[in-house]
Amino acid sequence: MSVGRTFRGTPLDDLTARARIREAAREQFTEHGFERATIRGIAAAAGVSPGLVRHHFGSKQELRDAVDAHVLQEIHRLGAEIARDGDRGDLGPSIVSRTAIRPYQGYLARALVDRSPIIATMFDQLVDVTEPWIAWADADRGDPPVVDRRTRAAVLNAMALGVPLLHAHLSRVLGVDVFSPEGDRLIALALLDLYSHALLSPELAASARAGLEAGTPEPAG
Amino acid sequence: MSVGRTFRGTPLDDLTARARIREAAREQFTEHGFERATIRGIAAAAGVSPGLVRHHFGSKQELRDAVDAHVLQEIHRLGAEIARDGDRGDLGPSIVSRTAIRPYQGYLARALVDRSPIIATMFDQLVDVTEPWIAWADADRGDPPVVDRRTRAAVLNAMALGVPLLHAHLSRVLGVDVFSPEGDRLIALALLDLYSHALLSPELAASARAGLEAGTPEPAG
DNA sequence: GTCTATATAATGATAGAC
DNA sequence: GTCTATCATTATATAGAC
Secondary structure, rough: OOOOOEOOOEHHOOOOOEEEEHHHHHHHHHHHHHHHOHHHHHHHOOOOOOHHHHHHHOOOOHHHHHHHHHHHOOOHHHHHHHHHOOOOOOOHHHHHHHHHHHHHHHHHHHHHHOOOOHOOOOOOOHHHHHHHHHHHHOOOOOOOOOOOOHHHHHHHHHHHHHHHOOOOHHHHHHOHHHHHHHHHHHHHHHHHHHHOOOOOOOHHHHHHHHHHOOOOOOOOO | OOOOOOOOOOEEHHHHHHHHHHHHHHHHHHHHHHOOOOOOHHHHHOOOHHHHHHHHOOOHHHHHHHHHHHHHHHHHHHHHHHHHOOOOOHHHHHHHHHHHHHHHHHHHHHHHHOOOOHHHHHHHHHHHHHHHHHHHHHHHOOOOOOHHHHHHHHHHHHHHHHHHHOHHHHHHHOOOOOOOOOHHHHHHHHHHHOOOOOOOHHHHHHHHHHHHHOOOOOOOO
């Protein structure tokens, strides 16, 4: 019973043309970015004519907006679903949100780089749900943090999104597609290990901090 | 004595047209990505005609290759220079390389997302220099790592590159341009704090690891 | 070395038939 | 709802003058 690609359990062939176009656009935007993705390419991937894309969505920009809005809606739906099933009270809202965005993290990351205004709001929301987690981790440490929680939460999220953004290079170096089940598992294990161990001793960090004041910071492009 | 933008100490006006075009291209590629950047825009930014761009570089693709090669060369030059001055044996080769790439991290990150083959090699080199650092940190921990060094080094680099990649969103959330001197300093402090403290207790990490086996991994786009 | 003018290709937008 | 055909725009590539 190999059924090809599906969306929410439904084989793509069974979706309305409108939904197929939207899903094809999501894939193409994720893979190539908004600019490089073409209406013709999206139409071909969806198995329809370019004219039908225009009929349903008006313009390329409006198509992007529709995909953005739909992805956001799906993430919120998934989040609510996971929170409802609520088995994993383990790590609080952060892990729920991470699990909810997982199927869309590639699209999300790319849309953020492509400066999609609708998706931009999601970054702020991710920072919001990450903050309590940082606060919780702060309770376990001796020395006081040198920068505020929100800053660290924001930096941490930018870093986490680097993984799907550089998936091609990660996959090449690791020798496994990071979007495959095995690759995804490997990344998750690596992240857990990274998150649960300090890479720098407090002393080294302090000395590096001291060196920061001495060094010549160069604004960069 | 405000002298406008410079390259290696030389005011841009004093550079040859060829060099000005190359620098303008680097800025435009960093800002807009390869696809969205136009030869016309680059020529205008360099203060020359589009025809001259073609005269010096042949095609847009060749221009990209030239910029890539030049950035790589500059990074290696900077790295050698820093290694020679060698005051900061503090943090090993990793921090040295970070310092070398700092002025170009924006270009680097964007070029990696844009799948530039020449820059792709730099990602592998970053992983190479990061591995010893991971090994060094491993010596300080009690429990054995659950994934190999190279995997963690690769993931860590992908994460670090997330910062310049999402600079626009980071800057918005933090309220300061992360490419400005103050912003750069704030990010550096945040990274040092993040790198020197565990965010997850070993127990929590273990329980999350256990949950990984139970959960349903979804391949993502 | 540098510019202007033009050719060509790709793409988004549009109109109209079925 | 869906397709085919066409237009308009934009960007790259090219040729040739100065």
